[in-house]
Amino acid sequence: EIVLTQSPTTMAASPGEKVTLTCRASSSVSYMHWYQQRSGTSPKLWIYETSKLASGVPNRFSGSGSGTSYSLTINSMETEDAATYYCQQGSSYPFTFGSGTKLEIK
Amino acid sequence: EVQLVESGGGLVQPGRSLKLSCVASGFTFSNYGMNWIRQAPGKGLEWVAYISSGSSYIYYAETVKGRFTISRDNAKNTLYLQMTSLRSEDTALYYCARARGVFFDYWGQGVMVTVSS
Numbered sequence: 001e002i003v004l005t006q007s008p009t010t011m012a013a014s015p016g017e018k019v020t021l022t023c024r025a026s027s028s029v030s031y032m033h034w035y036q037q038r039s040g041t042s043p044k045l046w047i048y049e050t051s052k053l054a055s056g057v058p059n060r061f062s063g064s065g066s067g068t069s070y071s072l073t074i075n076s077m078e079t080e081d082a083a084t085y086y087c088q089q090g091s092s093y094p095f096t097f098g099s100g101t102k103l104e105i106k
Numbered sequence: 107e108v109q110l111v112e113s114g115g116g117l118v119q120p121g122r123s124l125k126l127s128c129v130a131s132g133f134t135f136s137n138y139g140m141n142w143i144r145q146a147p148g149k150g151l152e153w154v155a156y157i158s159s160g161s162s163y164i165y166y167a168e169t170v171k172g173r174f175t176i177s178r179d180n181a182k183n184t185l186y187l188q189m190t191s192l193r194s195e196d197t198a199l200y201y202c203a204r205a206r207g208v209f210f211d212y213w214g215q216g217v218m219v220t221v222s223s
Contacts, residue, residue: 001168033209035151042201042213043151054211086151090208093165095141095153 002027002089006098012106019074021101023065023087030091032070034063037100038083046085047072079105108132110202110214117220118192128185128202128214136160136180139205142187144198145216152198155187156205170196192221 003026013019023032034047045054047063050070060075074081082105087098114126128140142154155176156165164176175188185202197220203210 031208035210042215043210044213045206045209045211048206048209048211088151088153088209093156094167095156095208097151097153099150 001094002029002092002096004087004089004096004098006085006087006101008101009099010102010104012104013074013077014106015077015079017077017106019077019081019103021072021085021103023070023072023098025068025070025089028067028091029089031089032063032065033088033090034072035086035088035097036083037086043086077105081105108204108212110204110212112200112202112214112217115200115217115219117222119223120193120221122192123188123190124192124219125189126187126200126202126217126219128187130183130185130202130204133204135178135183139163140176140178140185141203141205141210142174142176142185143201143203143210143213144196145201146195146198149198154200157185189219192219194221197221 005024007022031049035043036046037043051063062073084100084102086100109131112128118124139158141156157176173191177186199216201216202214204212
């Protein structure tokens with residue numbers, strides 16, 4: 001099983017601040033996928049295949065990485081970006097998720 | 107508009123069974139693989155099971171293998187999860203999610219399963 005480790009676990013950012021969330025895999029994966037989950041709601045696909053933004057995702061978001069190291073970046077933090085972000089690998093079964101990064105607004 | 111609506115959850119005693127359903131609309135259900143993903147209260151996401159569009163390929167998480175069965179009825183646009191020998195650690199919000207390749211592009215609102223005596 002591929003274990004995904006996300007860091008930090010929790011962080012707070014000020015409006016306008018640049019934010020980077022990381023996800024490290026225990027083995028190399030082909031792509032990383034990211035989901036946003038706001039409090040009390042279902043997760044939403046946010047970034048797929050490492051760097052492609054899902055429909056409706058603002059272009060202040062970006063994704064990058066390869067092998068075992070991936071990241072999600074917010075170019076300029078906005079209030080609506082406060083949420084928990086999960087990474088997910090689909091390179092091998094069982095599909096696995098990271099434990100999430102809770103991003104708060106400062 | 108893609109919609110996934112889960113049902114069938116509730117309070118069940120340890121060792122008992124429960125069957126979840128997920129009705130899909132807004133897309134051609136028979137063309138897509140489907141998944142069940144769960145989230146224990148206050149915890150992260152755990153993938154549970156996958157079924158291909160024609161039910162030829164089925165995969166399970168080790169934590170549920172041998173106890174849970176995923177199935178689908180393409181004529182009814184419905185995905186199922188039969189859960190047996192339920193344990194307290196199966197307590198979670200269960201989501202059905204459409205597969206787009208190896209990631210999940212649409213999720214339902216979830217259905218709560220509580221395993222407790």
